Amino acid sequence: MAAIPFKQKSFWTDTVVMPAADPAVPLPEAADVAVIGAGFTGLSAARELALHGAKVAVLEAETFGWGASSSNGGMVLTGLKLGVDALLKKYGREAAQRMYAASLKSIDCVEEIVKQEGISCDFRRSGHLEVACKPAHAERFRRMADLTAREFNHRLRFVPGSEIRSEIGSGIYFGGLVDELSAGINPARYVAGLAQAAKRAGAFLYERTAVQHLESGLHQAKKGFRVSTSRGTFWAREVLVATSGYTGKATPALRKKIIPIGSFIIVTEPLPEDLARELSPRDRMIYDSKNFLYYFRLTPDRRMLFGGRAAFFPETSRTIGQSAKILHRGMLSVFPRLRDVKLEYAWGGTLDFTFDILPHAGQLEGLYYALGFAGHGVAMATYLGTKVARLICGERDENPFAGLPFPGAPLGLYNGTPWFLPFVGAWYKFLDWVS
Numbered sequence: 001m002a003a004i005p006f007k008q009k010s011f012w013t014d015t016v017v018m019p020a021a022d023p024a025v026p027l028p029e030a031a032d033v034a035v036i037g038a039g040f041t042g043l044s045a046a047r048e049l050a051l052h053g054a055k056v057a058v059l060e061a062e063t064f065g066w067g068a069s070s071s072n073g074g075m076v077l078t079g080l081k082l083g084v085d086a087l088l089k090k091y092g093r094e095a096a097q098r099m100y101a102a103s104l105k106s107i108d109c110v111e112e113i114v115k116q117e118g119i120s121c122d123f124r125r126s127g128h129l130e131v132a133c134k135p136a137h138a139e140r141f142r143r144m145a146d147l148t149a150r151e152f153n154h155r156l157r158f159v160p161g162s163e164i165r166s167e168i169g170s171g172i173y174f175g176g177l178v179d180e181l182s183a184g185i186n187p188a189r190y191v192a193g194l195a196q197a198a199k200r201a202g203a204f205l206y207e208r209t210a211v212q213h214l215e216s217g218l219h220q221a222k223k224g225f226r227v228s229t230s231r232g233t234f235w236a237r238e239v240l241v242a243t244s245g246y247t248g249k250a251t252p253a254l255r256k257k258i259i260p261i262g263s264f265i266i267v268t269e270p271l272p273e274d275l276a277r278e279l280s281p282r283d284r285m286i287y288d289s290k291n292f293l294y295y296f297r298l299t300p301d302r303r304m305l306f307g308g309r310a311a312f313f314p315e316t317s318r319t320i321g322q323s324a325k326i327l328h329r330g331m332l333s334v335f336p337r338l339r340d341v342k343l344e345y346a347w348g349g350t351l352d353f354t355f356d357i358l359p360h361a362g363q364l365e366g367l368y369y370a371l372g373f374a375g376h377g378v379a380m381a382t383y384l385g386t387k388v389a390r391l392i393c394g395e396r397d398e399n400p401f402a403g404l405p406f407p408g409a410p411l412g413l414y415n416g417t418p419w420f421l422p423f424v425g426a427w428y429k430f431l432d433w434v435s
């Protein structure tokens with residue numbers, strides 16, 4: 001076992017100085033829009049709103065980018081968490097096609113913002129690779145490639161087991177599926193750049209400002225919300241909830257629709273160039289075909305970043321420590337050559353699953369929201385943040401997730417405390433065993 005201890009923090013946050021807000025600047029008396037949460041969703045929305053001339057106040061309970069946005073794998077992925085076959089079966093051809101097309105557009109959306117704002121965040125279209133853990137999974141990949149070409153006019157390349165070594169330096173997989181359109185990014189640099197861009201566009205950003213309570217009412221004879229925060233109260237005509245897996249008591253109706261699930265990552269010391277090239281010859285964003293999956297990639301400075309849903313519960317010092325051990329064993333099962341390589345970082349973050357495993361963006365009880373990215377949020381959170389901002393500005397912009405019913409738990413058996421996670425975890429492990 002490589003030497004542990006490691007730093008219990010996101011590697012990405014060590015590569016950037018996050019913009020900070022002046023704590024002496026008071027909250028406004030009133031704003032057009034209050035945005036709750038300063039991650040990809042909240043900041044891309046704030047930028048778009050400010051560019052449309054709205055007076056925007058972004059309220060972040062911790063520091064900018066503190067949530068999943070600076071602690072993820074930096075995989076900018078096409079497709080949705082829900083597979084294309086399930087998407088077609090459940091929503092029909094037309095709706096499924098629009099949702100899948102949105103997933104492709106979301107990558108362009110990130111690329112455009114990065115270019116327009118000159119964000120230095122190592123965005124690169126190096127493609128993604130899904131690897132098959134069982135022969136039956138490789139067969140499914142072949143069918144998925146055909147289905148995606150036929151129904152979505154999008155090319156995925158099936159890689160048979162005999163050729164998988166051209167994509168990954170591991171002997172444990174039975175085939176792969178490549179999408180050249182996906183990209184890699186340094187997420188902390190990206191979210192820092194988004195914060196700067198929102199600020200330049202004219203948004204007001206407040207950190208260490210937790211929203212505690214929202215109350216609809218009238219202000220100067222106009223409908224709006226009284227926004228109570230840890231630093232005082234103000235009025236906003238509209239509110240956008242962009243709190244992802246950290247959605248809490250201030251928005252109880254939305255909290256009941258989000259299941260917070262932990263995801264964890266370890267990062268090694270930098271690898272020698274030839275070893276890095278051997279393990280990932282095409283520098284892909286890689287994930288496997290299990291429900292309890294592993295995802296991994298090289299960082300721009302050639303470290304191995306290896307993540308997974310090792311513990312199901314959100315991040316604490318204990319779950320991070322346990323997960324680091326599980327992930328380290330997992331990493332060595334994929335890449336035994338990393339046995340003597342040191343771990344330098346381990347951390348966790350919280351994912352926002354919905355009960356239908358789809359993202360949702362729209363309005364509930366008067367509050368706008370964009371939530372439910374389920375580990376596919378780097379691109380989609382940026383995209384839906386931008387879309388909802390345009391909706392707030394009165395634009396009828398196409399958004400395939402707007403009209404979807406947003407389900408809660410069956411029989412209403414959930415108030416935001418996910419008591420059922422151990423059972424779900426056991427169920428997924430069982431599925432991985434039998435499927």
Ligand SMILES: Cc1cc2nc3c(=O)[nH]c(=O)nc-3n(C[C@H](O)[C@H](O)[C@H](O)COP(=O)(O)OP(=O)(O)OC[C@H]3O[C@@H](n4cnc5c(N)ncnc54)[C@H](O)[C@@H]3O)c2cc1C
Binds near residue numbers: 065073209
């Ligand atoms: C370990 C991990 C790995 C991941 N890997 C990938 C990946 O490789 N590719 C991918 O596409 N997606 C990935 N994701 C998912 C992706 O990171 C998220 O979907 C995305 O960052 C969500 O962005 P967001 O802005 O909606 O939420 P977040 O970035 O989580 O921001 C929400 C913010 O809301 C704030 N907040 C909450 N409540 C309040 C309140 N009451 N008042 C004020 N502020 C509040 C929180 O402090 C937080 O900063 C991963 C996630 C995790 C955790």
